[in-house]
Amino acid sequence: LVNAENLLKTYGSGEVEVKAIRGVNFDIEPASFVSFVGPSGSGKTTLLNMIGCLDTPTDGNLTVADTDVTKLDRNSSARFRGDNIGFIFQDFNLIPVLTAYENIEYPLLMVQNRPAVERKQRVMSLLEAAGIADMKDKFPDQLSGGQKQRVAVARALVTDPKLVLADEPTANLDHATARNILNLMKEMRDSSGTTFIFSTHDPKVMAEAEVTFTLEDGLLKGIRQEGGE
Amino acid sequence: LVNAENLLKTYGSGEVEVKAIRGVNFDIEPASFVSFVGPSGSGKTTLLNMIGCLDTPTDGNLTVADTDVTKLDRNSSARFRGDNIGFIFQDFNLIPVLTAYENIEYPLLMVQNRPAVERKQRVMSLLEAAGIADMKDKFPDQLSGGQKQRVAVARALVTDPKLVLADEPTANLDHATARNILNLMKEMRDSSGTTFIFSTHDPKVMAEAEVTFTLEDGLLKGIRQEGGE
Numbered sequence: 001l002v003n004a005e006n007l008l009k010t011y012g013s014g015e016v017e018v019k020a021i022r023g024v025n026f027d028i029e030p031a032s033f034v035s036f037v038g039p040s041g042s043g044k045t046t047l048l049n050m051i052g053c054l055d056t057p058t059d060g061n062l063t064v065a066d067t068d069v070t071k072l073d074r075n076s077s078a079r080f081r082g083d084n085i086g087f088i089f090q091d092f093n094l095i096p097v098l099t100a101y102e103n104i105e106y107p108l109l110m111v112q113n114r115p116a117v118e119r120k121q122r123v124m125s126l127l128e129a130a131g132i133a134d135m136k137d138k139f140p141d142q143l144s145g146g147q148k149q150r151v152a153v154a155r156a157l158v159t160d161p162k163l164v165l166a167d168e169p170t171a172n173l174d175h176a177t178a179r180n181i182l183n184l185m186k187e188m189r190d191s192s193g194t195t196f197i198f199s200t201h202d203p204k205v206m207a208e209a210e211v212t213f214t215l216e217d218g219l220l221k222g223i224r225q226e227g228g229e
Numbered sequence: 230l231v232n233a234e235n236l237l238k239t240y241g242s243g244e245v246e247v248k249a250i251r252g253v254n255f256d257i258e259p260a261s262f263v264s265f266v267g268p269s270g271s272g273k274t275t276l277l278n279m280i281g282c283l284d285t286p287t288d289g290n291l292t293v294a295d296t297d298v299t300k301l302d303r304n305s306s307a308r309f310r311g312d313n314i315g316f317i318f319q320d321f322n323l324i325p326v327l328t329a330y331e332n333i334e335y336p337l338l339m340v341q342n343r344p345a346v347e348r349k350q351r352v353m354s355l356l357e358a359a360g361i362a363d364m365k366d367k368f369p370d371q372l373s374g375g376q377k378q379r380v381a382v383a384r385a386l387v388t389d390p391k392l393v394l395a396d397e398p399t400a401n402l403d404h405a406t407a408r409n410i411l412n413l414m415k416e417m418r419d420s421s422g423t424t425f426i427f428s429t430h431d432p433k434v435m436a437e438a439e440v441t442f443t444l445e446d447g448l449l450k451g452i453r454q455e456g457g458e
């Protein structure tokens with residue numbers, strides 16, 4: 001689903017230049033669980049942001065769902081994202097003036113323009129699957145950290161995207177709640193063929209990944225396949 | 230250092246009433262590492278916020294450093310916090326328009342009014358101890374998740390407080406970086422007699438705690454002491 005060749009991302013210039021991604025190459029198959037691991041500052045979020053068309057590479061090639069995403073302009077980029085990609089951000093990015101329900105409903109309404117009956121059914125289904133149905137009318141500042149994280153997860157999954165980019169989706173969750181979320185994701189992978197790419201430090205997530213890429217200082221230092229070394 | 234008796238916190242009222250803390254009792258000794266664990270939504274952040282005078286209990290007694298904090302008005306509360314308590318928030322709460330250095334310096338300047346030479350020495354010392362000295366002039370939106378978390382840690386420790394409340398301080402950190410931060414905290418406990426209270430899901434943090442309180446649905450369900458069951 002995703003192919004990267006010599007991908008490079010540099011922030012700033014001159015003395016404050018940071019090479020966050022220094023030339024990476026990888027292939028990611030559809031309907032898979034893939035994780036990127038690595039120390040803080042190694043480039044995981046930067047990489048997810050480029051795959052998700054939220055940021056543009058400085059150089060290199062990047063294809064997502066048969067589309068060369070390095071060549072998309074701003075409007076095409078936004079449309080491509082809305083049609084294909086769900087995000088779980090490291091800092092959740094919930095809209096403070098919308099309730100949990102409305103935050104999850106948002107991409108169906110504003111981006112995909114789905115009919116009301118379908119929206120309600122999809123939103124309620126995910127609220128229940130994430131164990132937060134009784135939170136649906138609460139605003140983000142009335143939710144615990146892990147409850148907010150699960151609203152972010154539900155919002156990412158509600159459009160049934162081809163690709164979900166999950167930046168540390170279990171960081172604020174207790175063990176049982178994290179397992180519940182991972183099972184929900186595995187179910188979508190198996191039933192809808194969704195591809196999940198994780199940035200993570202959580203051994204539970206790593207254990208589920210079929211392929212694990214290890215980043216260090218902007219470079220891929222290792223690739224581990226399930227069942228392999 | 231902290232004593233709670235029949236502590237209760239209720240949000241909202243009537244049909245939307247949430248009893249986040251339902252009557253808890255505990256004692257916390259000075260110069261200790263204590264952790265509160267429990268499922269998402271069990272009341273950990275609510276409890277830390279009350280201990281830290283960021284929120285008031287609905288009922289019950291709460292004494293911190295020999296002060297009955299339930300009786301402090303808004304100004305006294307802010308002064309007490311500034312003099313005694315450092316916070317690491319679940320969502321970091323960095324000030325976006327200040328650099329990493331300035332975020333860490335803020336409590337020394339605006340709250341404790343320390344002299345310039347002392348401020349610089351303390352801020353640089355913590356930037357280095359947290360492994361982010363080369364980040365000092367970056368703004369929060371130029372930092373990775375784990376780098377922001379470490380700025381939040383440094384800011385909480387810079388005033389050498391009696392009590393540090395750390396709400397999931399290692400959630401976004403890789404193993405080695407988390408251990409580094411925990412060692413820094415243990416050093417402060419041993420050298421300055423600082424008390425650390427953690428809310429956490431991280432086994433590494435739990436393993437270092439001398440006392441672990443288990444919360445479930447707003448109640449204390451278990452207390453485990455180091456070396457005990």
Ligand SMILES: Nc1ncnc2c1ncn2[C@@H]1O[C@H](COP(=O)(O)OP(=O)(O)OP(=O)(O)O)[C@@H](O)[C@H]1O
Pocket residue numbers: 011012018019020038039040041042043044045046047090199370371372373374375376401402403
């Ligand atoms: N907008 C930006 N401007 C300048 N530098 C940046 C920016 N965003 C990230 N960086 C730098 O690029 C590097 C990689 O950042 P990135 O957020 O990808 O790391 P990460 O692997 O996600 O880390 P973490 O595990 O801490 O979240 C870091 O050194 C960071 O400081």
Ligand SMILES: Nc1ncnc2c1ncn2[C@@H]1O[C@H](COP(=O)(O)OP(=O)(O)OP(=O)(O)O)[C@@H](O)[C@H]1O
Pocket residue numbers: 141142143144145146147172173174240241247248249267268269270271272273274275276319428
């Ligand atoms: N401002 C608020 N208004 C209404 N309800 C709230 C508010 N803050 C928290 N709650 C509710 O109180 C309960 C406890 O929240 P708290 O943030 O203390 O949980 P937590 O143990 O820190 O969870 P997590 O591990 O997910 O961070 C939750 O059910 C939450 O929805």
Ligand SMILES: [Mg+2]
Pocket residue numbers: 044045046090167199373374375
């Ligand atoms: Mg990151």
Ligand SMILES: [Mg+2]
Pocket residue numbers: 144145146273274275319396428
């Ligand atoms: Mg919390």
